[in-house]
Amino acid sequence: MRQSRDGVTQILDISPNTDDAGWAPPGWTVLLVWWMRTLAWVWVAKGLFNWSIVLGVNPNFPNFSMLPQPLQATIVFFAAVDLLAAVGLWLAAPWGGVLWLLCAAIEAISPVLGARGAFVGVVAVALNVVLVCIYFGLSWGAKHERD
Numbered sequence: 001m002r003q004s005r006d007g008v009t010q011i012l013d014i015s016p017n018t019d020d021a022g023w024a025p026p027g028w029t030v031l032l033v034w035w036m037r038t039l040a041w042v043w044v045a046k047g048l049f050n051w052s053i054v055l056g057v058n059p060n061f062p063n064f065s066m067l068p069q070p071l072q073a074t075i076v077f078f079a080a081v082d083l084l085a086a087v088g089l090w091l092a093a094p095w096g097g098v099l100w101l102l103c104a105a106i107e108a109i110s111p112v113l114g115a116r117g118a119f120v121g122v123v124a125v126a127l128n129v130v131l132v133c134i135y136f137g138l139s140w141g142a143k144h145e146r147d
Contacts, residue, residue: 028141033092035138039100039131040089047082050075074110078103097135104128 026034052058053075064072085103088096108128111121 028138028145032135032138032142035135036089036092036097039135040086040096043082043086043089043100043103047079047086050079050082054079078107097139101132101135104132 049058053061054064056064061067064075067075081099081103085096085099088099090096105128108125111125
């Protein structure tokens, strides 16, 4: 709605261009938000998985206290930070994306830093790289959509 100087109120139609069916394809920003929310669910699952190892409720892993200390530190770090990143991703907050990128980068380079501190394999590293590339692509599209 817009009001002119003489007090007349006009209703403006600023809806996006649609085809005959009334459907418009989602923009880059909408796709980015949905991508972040989907990643949030994955990172909640990862965080809870790490907590299941710490608390000893996951029978597929040995006693947490028997694991090497670098691996214990890695598991505890990701148990806490993955859940924080998931909250930030769900809110589509900038800090959530940054925290998630930090988690993905640390997880991707952890096998390089030492086998005793690595909890992921080559497939998980490759998956993190693909997820980050998709995130940057959607972010780039959303930025250029706003310009």
